[in-house]
Amino acid sequence: MGEPQLITTPELSLDELLEEILKFDVIFDSWDESQKGSVQAYRQSVEDLHREAFRRLIGVVKAEPAALKTLRNALNDEVVYAVLRHFELIKASLHERVEEALDSVRPMLASHGGNVELVAVKPPNQVDVRFVGACDGCPASMLTFNAGVKKAIETHCPEITKIEQIRGLAAPTDANGGVQFVSPFAVNQKGGWVDAGKLVDVPEGGVLKFKITGEDVILSKNGDVVACFQNACAHLNLPLDEGDVVDGILTCPHHGFQYDLQSGECLTAPEVQLLPHAVRVINGNVQVRLAV
Numbered sequence: 001m002g003e004p005q006l007i008t009t010p011e012l013s014l015d016e017l018l019e020e021i022l023k024f025d026v027i028f029d030s031w032d033e034s035q036k037g038s039v040q041a042y043r044q045s046v047e048d049l050h051r052e053a054f055r056r057l058i059g060v061v062k063a064e065p066a067a068l069k070t071l072r073n074a075l076n077d078e079v080v081y082a083v084l085r086h087f088e089l090i091k092a093s094l095h096e097r098v099e100e101a102l103d104s105v106r107p108m109l110a111s112h113g114g115n116v117e118l119v120a121v122k123p124p125n126q127v128d129v130r131f132v133g134a135c136d137g138c139p140a141s142m143l144t145f146n147a148g149v150k151k152a153i154e155t156h157c158p159e160i161t162k163i164e165q166i167r168g169l170a171a172p173t174d175a176n177g178g179v180q181f182v183s184p185f186a187v188n189q190k191g192g193w194v195d196a197g198k199l200v201d202v203p204e205g206g207v208l209k210f211k212i213t214g215e216d217v218i219l220s221k222n223g224d225v226v227a228c229f230q231n232a233c234a235h236l237n238l239p240l241d242e243g244d245v246v247d248g249i250l251t252c253p254h255h256g257f258q259y260d261l262q263s264g265e266c267l268t269a270p271e272v273q274l275l276p277h278a279v280r281v282i283n284g285n286v287q288v289r290l291a292v
């Protein structure tokens with residue numbers, strides 16, 4: 001047998017690969033318990049085989065300092081990292097532990113209509129975070145920051161001694177993947193994001209109408225907050241994009257219902273509100289994730 005040859009194949013993103021797995025999970029969920037058990041057993045045996053192969057591969061690599069350095073570099077690849085973490089062959093990264101810390105306080109923040117996003121991890125000892133949604137600019141945010149977010153990060157990541165609260169639309173950096181803004185409650189959403197143009201095209205303090213995968217929506221930008229809603233008034237479903245915006249309040253051009261463009265709350269009839277879609281800004285590009 002000759003020397004084994006390595007084969008190069010086209011690269012797929014983690015999102016694409018996970019979406020493919022999710023499709024099968026949906027199918028398996030509709031099966032009966034005995035069929036599900038068979039699938040689970042098959043999956044487990046395949047995973048055991050792969051885990052053992054990776055374990056042996058890492059064992060070989062660890063014996064070579066130069067190869068170990070290469071492996072550490074390879075862990076910057078999201079797919080390599082995700083798979084080795086899944087098999088519990090590497091410890092959680094600092095980034096992941098910070099996210100775990102933030103996840104532990106997100107339910108508390110969500111109960112107040114807010115959230116916190118990880119802006120940047122700056123090894124060896126600094127983390128930048130930013131409040132979004134109702135927590136951003138809230139008078140109690142300093143208390144929430146110190147008692148909740150800061151304490152959670154310090155508990156999960158003892159090596160972090162400096163935690164900065166960033167204000168304003170985050171600057172795109174490699175450390176945060178270029179993410180400048182994420183809607184509250186959409187921070188951890190993967191997949192389903194659709195490109196919606198450039199942030200500079202969204203008028204400050206106004207709304208921009210466009211169609212995304214067949215859905216009429218409006219985008220708004222007000223200071224640090226970018227929001228997206230269905231372009232339909234909660235009164236009679238008529239379009240809102242011709243309405244006036246003053247101080248972040250949109251007035252429907254038809255019968256005058258008013259809406260807070262940060263939250264979608266209707267100020268005229270509090271029992272209704274606009275249908276929000278998640279929005280994020282990456283490197284100045286807006287992406288929307290339609291509500292189902």
Ligand code: FES
Pocket residue numbers: 233234235236237238252253254255256257
């Ligand atoms: S349709 Fe908007 S107020 Fe009537």
